[in-house]
Ligand SMILES: O=P(O)(O)OC[C@H]1O[C@H](OP(=O)(O)OP(=O)(O)O)[C@H](O)[C@@H]1O
């Protein structure tokens with residue numbers, strides 16, 4: 015399916031934030047979505063890394079499709095380990111709310127080749143933090159995938175460094 019077909023099924027709130035949950039509820043749409051997110055990813059990932067929260071839904075579906083494991087990058091304060099055992103990035107994303115993302119480094123091996131999945135890349139803040147966490151754990155990022163990836167100054171480093179697989183890219 016192309017982006018417009020998915021877009022027609024999304025909901026929107028008054029702030030213009032699109033709700034992708036309806037794409038999960040329909041079995042055919044969800045199956046098409048996980049296939050489309052994997053299409054063109056030819057870098058043979060050994061693991062999918064998903065970003066809290068909707069990247070968990072999409073990332074675990076993609077991991078199943080690719081027959082590899084799934085590693086979550088979680089919102090700060092959720093993983094049950096002391097701070098000094100975790101990798102953490104403090105960020106302010108498109109919402110202008112301060113938040114943090116955390117990864118337990120033992121979840122990845124140094125020879126892991128990660129595909130990092132999220133639903134949406136707007137300013138690129140969360141995806142940049144997640145790819146940085148993966149690399150800080152010693153693994154490599156071979157590609158990133160999302161339904162929508164905006165092109166702007168914030169996402170430029172992602173497009174320059176990685177294969178960005180999105181159903182739609184563009185500035186707007
Ligand atoms: O490119 P950015 O500016 O970082 O924006 C993209 C992020 O914003 C949303 O997360 P959010 O935490 O709002 O929602 P979620 O918890 O439902 O995934 C979306 O899921 C991405 O993770």
Ligand SMILES: Nc1ncnc2[nH]cnc12
Nearest residue numbers: 030031032033108134136
């Ligand atoms: N679901 C979404 N819709 C529109 N813009 C977004 N930016 C981050 N998530 C978004």
